Amino acid sequence: MIKHNEYFAGAVQSLTLDDHDKPATVGVMSVGRYEFGTEAAELMKVIEGELIVKLPGTEDWITYLSGTQFHVPANSKFQLQVPVSTAYLCVYG
Amino acid sequence: MIKHNEYFAGAVQSLTLDDHDKPATVGVMSVGRYEFGTEAAELMKVIEGELIVKLPGTEDWITYLSGTQFHVPANSKFQLQVPVSTAYLCVYG
Numbered sequence: 090m091i092k093h094n095e096y097f098a099g100a101v102q103s104l105t106l107d108d109h110d111k112p113a114t115v116g117v118m119s120v121g122r123y124e125f126g127t128e129a130a131e132l133m134k135v136i137e138g139e140l141i142v143k144l145p146g147t148e149d150w151i152t153y154l155s156g157t158q159f160h161v162p163a164n165s166k167f168q169l170q171v172p173v174s175t176a177y178l179c180v181y182g
Numbered sequence: 183m184i185k186h187n188e189y190f191a192g193a194v195q196s197l198t199l200d201d202h203d204k205p206a207t208v209g210v211m212s213v214g215r216y217e218f219g220t221e222a223a224e225l226m227k228v229i230e231g232e233l234i235v236k237l238p239g240t241e242d243w244i245t246y247l248s249g250t251q252f253h254v255p256a257n258s259k260f261q262l263q264v265p266v267s268t269a270y271l272c273v274y275g
Contacts, residue, residue, distance in 0.1 A: 091193070103197075105210070117197045
């Protein structure tokens with residue numbers, strides 16, 4: 090069953106994708122600045138839009154455009170600037 | 183604001199993606215068979231999974247895997263077989 094999740098008062102929303110090798114979600118981030126915490130490691134793929142990301146252990150903000158991806162370690166926090174409504178795929182584990 | 187849409191009693195769900203050249207949604211389709219009708223033309227991109235599609239005016243079922251896409255004309259119906267939970271991006275117009 091598809092589960093719909095909302096974060097930051099609906100500014101970020103996601104849908105679960107079941108029955109694949111690893112749990113995953115697709116979602117949309119509205120324009121804004123966010124901090125997320127991970128439990129499992131996460132592979133984030135930008136489907137459409139742009140994410141500017143500060144990964145744990147670095148002070149650099151790196152831009153990821155449509156079709157690019159980045160890894161976030163488990164049990165860590167990462168920060169995002171979202172300059173345009175952005176669709177993403179997140180694969181856990 | 184992100185809008186969450188549900189179809190077929192939640193078996194298909196989508197999230198709107200605003201502020202791009204064309205309106206778009208990302209979504210998930212559960213395993214099943216569906217028929218959709220279009221108003222505007224639609225570009226469907228398979229993000230993760232598999233869609234088996236019968237487009238209007240043809241009797242052929244064509245398989246689209248992750249990373250592939252297909253076009254559906256405006257004001258038409260198309261049929262889908264979804265063998266695994268599938269994430270997609272739909273761009274309208």
